[in-house]
Amino acid sequence: MAAGVGAIDWNAPWLAPWRDAGQPLAQRVAGGEAVHQALQAAPQAAVYFVPQTELPAGTAYEQFIFDTRRVPTRDNLHDFFNGLAWLHFPQAKQRLNALQAQAIAADGVQSVRGPLRDALTVFDENGALLQAPPALWDALRARDWRRLFVDLRPLWREARLTLFGHALLEKLVSPRKPMVAHVHSAPAAIDSVAELDAWLAQAVQPQAWAAKPFAPLPVLGVPGWWPANEAPGFYDDAQVFRPARPPEGAGDNMGTHIAR
Template sequence: MTLPAIDWAQPWLAPYRADGEAAARAVAHGDGSVATALQRIRQASAPDFVRQEALPAGQAYEAHIFQTRTVPTRDNLHDFFNGLVWLAFPQAKRRLNELQAAEIARDGIGATRGALRDALTLFDENGALLDAPPALWRALAARDWHTLFVGQRGLWREARLLLFGHALLEKLVTPRKPITAHVLLPVHGETGPAALDDARVAAALDPLRLEHKPFVPLPVLGVPGWCRDNEAARFYDDPQVFRPLAGRGIPGP
């Protein structure tokens, strides 16, 4: 496999850059297998990465990971980023897998996932974590985009947004303004750097809480420093991307 060009200097890739560049080199100079490349750089806390053929026909992907502690991996960008998140957040990813596997064991695989599996999948694919001052959290929860990104722009120097979802990271290889993350709301209003810690994230993944989808949408290219165009305030005058809460004129995402 040949990976597409990835701009590792992009700010949203900073948490994954060291492992990502190492894995990309391993893909390029090894046998071309993403699983082999990830396995070469994995730490003891991460699962083993195996080729997709290791997943038996008819076996649920999440159930297989739970039972074997191995991650079947295809040779594509989606699974490449999934592996990088496993390396960076092994406890949180394992917690997601445990919850998915328990739901599958209870209900099987059906046409619909159910509220909990929907929330688990949403966070796994498109989730993000935010450490930010309370004023930014209030503006984000209210979808008050002008306050969040213009009026309180200076506060972003005290904030850190970390993208967790591997599908989200994949989409941002080709950045587009509408790309939106689902930010996990803090537990009991707790914020600070610990909110981005692997163990704390895993502990926050409580099934009863997740069933209520405790997420708020955030168009990631609105983050100061993440897109040159957003230096102009008019960047945010786009109601198809920066949507207000439902009931304020345009339905929210």
């Protein structure tokens, strides 16, 4: 784990909202503390972080958190970033957890998640919130990548992308061009992570979220986030910047865009 947290580049632009709390905790882990111990030392902790061994065999992870307010935590980067998400978005994480627990109580743990649990998991692992002018959102929803990132590039100075998903944060420790977030729109007027957290906790409504109201966004295409995207032709890679599907194609398999 010391090597893992040591590989985190806290100067990466996507980690700006996470740096003040995350970097000191990473230093504690690098010094030999278990991940759950370092997280529990954070003054803003709204849940208890405990070793993974406290999760009883046969008990659903989300149900255990809901029942006990304890988050089983392994000594790896995935759970380190999950803990940081709990520290930064406590209200939203509790809302996602409560909806997961309600679905588990109603339907049990099945081999295939239902639409709502699937959407909640996708966002929890790989989500982000984008505050942006309408023109950027129109281009993103149309997957008009050249318009989004080239023609409208100056508009990105008025936009803010805040990552939420802990799996995405983990993957971005070793950035690769194909990494894509599942993005939800947030009001432009919100100007702090705490306000985003409170808004998101209210915005997660089961019926709407079961339809996965997310847009896929290759995060390293965001202006200022990756030096390579200044080069001509960066956005011509159709394996990453995929065109919109024809209208007759039913649905959008967002799962194909999960960061790998």
